[in-house]
Amino acid sequence: MVETNDQWIVERTGIRERHILDKSQATSDMAIAAAKCALAQRGIEATEIQAIIVCTVTPDMLFPSTACLVQNGIGARGAWGFDLVAACSGFVYGTTTAAQLVASGTHRKVMVIGCDTMSRILDYTDRATCVLFGDGAGAVIVEAADEGEDAGFIDFMGEIDGSGGDFLKMPAGGSRNPASHETVENRMHFVHQEGQQVFKYAVRKMYETCRDLLARNGLTGEDISVMIPHQANRRIIDAASDRLGISPEKVLINIDAYGNTTAATIPLATRDAISRGLLKKGDIALLAAVGAGYTVGASLWRWAY
Numbered sequence: 001m002v003e004t005n006d007q008w009i010v011e012r013t014g015i016r017e018r019h020i021l022d023k024s025q026a027t028s029d030m031a032i033a034a035a036k037c038a039l040a041q042r043g044i045e046a047t048e049i050q051a052i053i054v055c056t057v058t059p060d061m062l063f064p065s066t067a068c069l070v071q072n073g074i075g076a077r078g079a080w081g082f083d084l085v086a087a088c089s090g091f092v093y094g095t096t097t098a099a100q101l102v103a104s105g106t107h108r109k110v111m112v113i114g115c116d117t118m119s120r121i122l123d124y125t126d127r128a129t130c131v132l133f134g135d136g137a138g139a140v141i142v143e144a145a146d147e148g149e150d151a152g153f154i155d156f157m158g159e160i161d162g163s164g165g166d167f168l169k170m171p172a173g174g175s176r177n178p179a180s181h182e183t184v185e186n187r188m189h190f191v192h193q194e195g196q197q198v199f200k201y202a203v204r205k206m207y208e209t210c211r212d213l214l215a216r217n218g219l220t221g222e223d224i225s226v227m228i229p230h231q232a233n234r235r236i237i238d239a240a241s242d243r244l245g246i247s248p249e250k251v252l253i254n255i256d257a258y259g260n261t262t263a264a265t266i267p268l269a270t271r272d273a274i275s276r277g278l279l280k281k282g283d284i285a286l287l288a289a290v291g292a293g294y295t296v297g298a299s300l301w302r303w304a305y
């Protein structure tokens, strides 16, 4: 489709494989599949879920929200919920929000889904973006810990910086530039990115945010059992984790198998951290993401099972 080659992609990004959703399906279909997996693994009914937070920048449509489609699709009768738009930081923001709902005492089980069908908003004539992104979804259930149990959410640090908004965006399809012949002709319904700007910001902010979050909790990189970073570019992850003093074997990398799936990278990487034996009961996990907006977020969790 474009002038590129495997060597450039692997060396500059770490990506070997990406997954593309079948044309007959949309983001909510993947989200529902992921939600059903999480429910089955936990062995509970959808009716036990009290709220559903769907983190995505590629909803089926602007409204109804994908959360509503998921609620109906899994039969989560009685749940409320909403979509959360924070691009690659979506899952870090969503899980933090869920933890606060649970901590407030008003909710016992909140489902958080990170899902994006990036292939629907990629310009497959733009080699600087089309090789980077793939489709995916992952779901978790955030629950109240038992009384006295040392597990769960520890802390979160976040920041948004709208001055970086022009460097990574989809310009049309909203109220600023509603769909028209002109927006389609000008390829404005696709991802536009100034890669180097985003790259430099991501390396700096992923490091600084994690550093400050660890310091605030009296921790160093050595105290972290596993770092689960957003998977945008292997070089961003390597640079940030190296400066944090987290040894490479504790850093979950699966960008080779999925590319950048936006809000889905961290739940997919969490699943892989568990299956690789990197995340066990009592371990401290550091989640970190930087994305369009700009949006930045990092969180610390003590794993509960």
Ligand SMILES: CC(C)(COP(=O)(O)OP(=O)(O)OC[C@H]1O[C@@H](n2cnc3c(N)ncnc32)[C@H](O)[C@@H]1OP(=O)(O)O)[C@@H](O)C(=O)NCCC(=O)NCCS
Pocket (backbone or CB within 6 Å): 003, 004, 005, 008, 009, 012, 013, 088, 127, 128, 129, 131, 168, 194, 195, 196, 198, 199, 202, 232, 233, 236, 260, 290, 291, 292
């Ligand atoms: C996009 C990205 C991989 C590009 O890597 P880079 O090392 O910065 O490369 P540059 O943009 O400097 O481009 C270097 C050259 O490679 C070329 N190039 C870009 N994409 C290419 C591709 N797929 N195949 C071959 N060459 C490519 C560029 O055109 C440029 O050529 P030129 O020097 O002749 O102009 C990198 O900038 C990146 O990962 N950015 C952040 C992406 C990101 O994190 N996005 C999501 C945030 S959540």
